[in-house]
Amino acid sequence: MKRMLFVFIALLVVSVWSYGQNLKQVLPTMTGGTQATRAAMLKGPHDFTPDSGAVNTFGDDSLGNPVPHPTGTGAKGLCNYCHSPHVPKEGISPPLWARVSQVGKTFGYYQDVNTIPSGYITDPGTSDNYSSFCLSCHDGSAGIFAASAYVVAPFGLTGGGATQVPYSANVVNGEFDLQHVHPVNFSYTGFATNNPQEFYAAENDQRVWTGDNGSGATTTVRLWAGTMQCPTCHNPHMNSGIGLVYSSSYGKLCVTCHKK
């Protein structure tokens, strides 16, 4: 019995450690810590604060705490719009029409502090992928152009209107027309394996490539469970433009995957 308990605790420790490792993989998009990320995003395209640039009401978000929870309420937090805070289930009245079957339920997406990257990938061909999260705005609503019309979701490589890059010709009224976009939410690792003459093999199922971005900083062209998603190329924590992860030149980003 004692031994069983010991083994269980050991496994628990291992799983907590691997969860921590998982968190670390998420952090490259947070280069410079949350303070720097926040500063970079202020007044950028993903700053949705009502006065676009308000100093938000964060609590302790020192660099030692990589993923702080906003202590502010309502719309004032810059991060809240995507990294939605948990709501304690306690204190919420049970649904009046489902006093038994829906008591204490939450909707699942925010069980993880890194909600979007690690909480979203469960089934890359159908749903719950990172790109779906982006498309919850870039469907013609908050993102004014309906990228969802052209992104192949769900999913595959043969959607309408895809693959016209670069994007620089697509600026309309100061916003990016996302009607000519690259396919997302497909298995890059599988695709590259099947087409080795055209595509470079991924380093692993978390990245295609990592290295110097041309200006001395390290960049990573990331995959999620081997799949290409919007943030493979775009860092959503951008200050302006389309936030390419390898921004020194369009071509250099392309050739991390494409051989020709």
Next chain:
Amino acid sequence: MSRSLLVSLLALAAAVAALLTGCGGTRAIEKEGRIIWPEPPDTARIAYVQTLKGEDDFSTGLAGALSAIAGKKGVVKFLRPFDICVADDGKLFVTDAVQGIILYDTKKREVLPIGEKVGEELKDPRGIGYGHGKVFVGIASIGQVLIIDNEGRGIGKIGTPKQFPNPVDVVADTMRSRVYIVDNRLHQVLAYSEKGDSLFTIGRRGAEDGEFNYPQSLALDKQGSIYVVDAFNYRVQVFDTTGKFMRKFGKQGDAYATFARPKGIALDSFGNIYVLDGIHNNFQIFNNASDFLLFVGHSSAKNDGFQNPVSMAIDGNNTIYVTDNLNGRIQVFQLLFGQRTE
């Protein structure tokens, strides 16, 4: 040793599974082919009815085979449906980011891309509303609201070119012969007469009462009160027929009665308020005192779920229509029993 390891592994797997799926929300059960919410022992309130995909829905039998031979099969189908409104005589009008404006006629059993007849640049259709035989469609590319008839012929326009940068919802108030336009770039609700005369404007960008941060959709109750989804303030605001702020409810979060990406809104005949959420992938139902009643749906491509649902409408029979954007379909539900119970 190996047995205790196995037991430990199983226990750990169970714990991890509980952690991963335990908060997944209540899913509908499929009983004798029916999908209903909520699950027993609670009383069933909402039932899944059918999925609308497009022309193929009516392509059965000989007619379907003939049109298939003629190469017509599935020409018109929903790909990225955005907004939906219910008109008279079983007609549904839908905007689709790929297909433009679609008339889905359940009585005549036909699906028509009516936008082609307007003779205008129809790129980026957004909100769509219906009243007094007219269809009102917000078009982002021209920044105006088009008025078209049942057949798709252009009748007129509301607004000057580029006046409405992103008219995400358009709703007709037939009692007052008005049209409400929600624009999430102006962060306003704009009231017009059906002829296109400006009446009044609600709000500006902000987080105070009566202000908006990316308003997304609008619905009316029987008294004509105006319910607005104020998406990035994570709330619903209610205004009277003159545009005066009345009340609000909702907050951001991951539990029920909270919003993550609130999108569509509709009311049933009992005055219950339905709010669709593009990240929670469900709609939540509140009564008119803002008490939380039920949620319906989860992230799925199956018939009990949605993937980025955008808009919803409820007709006079309490039939519920949801544009299921990334699944490329319209999901239809029926309210079975809507009265308040205490």
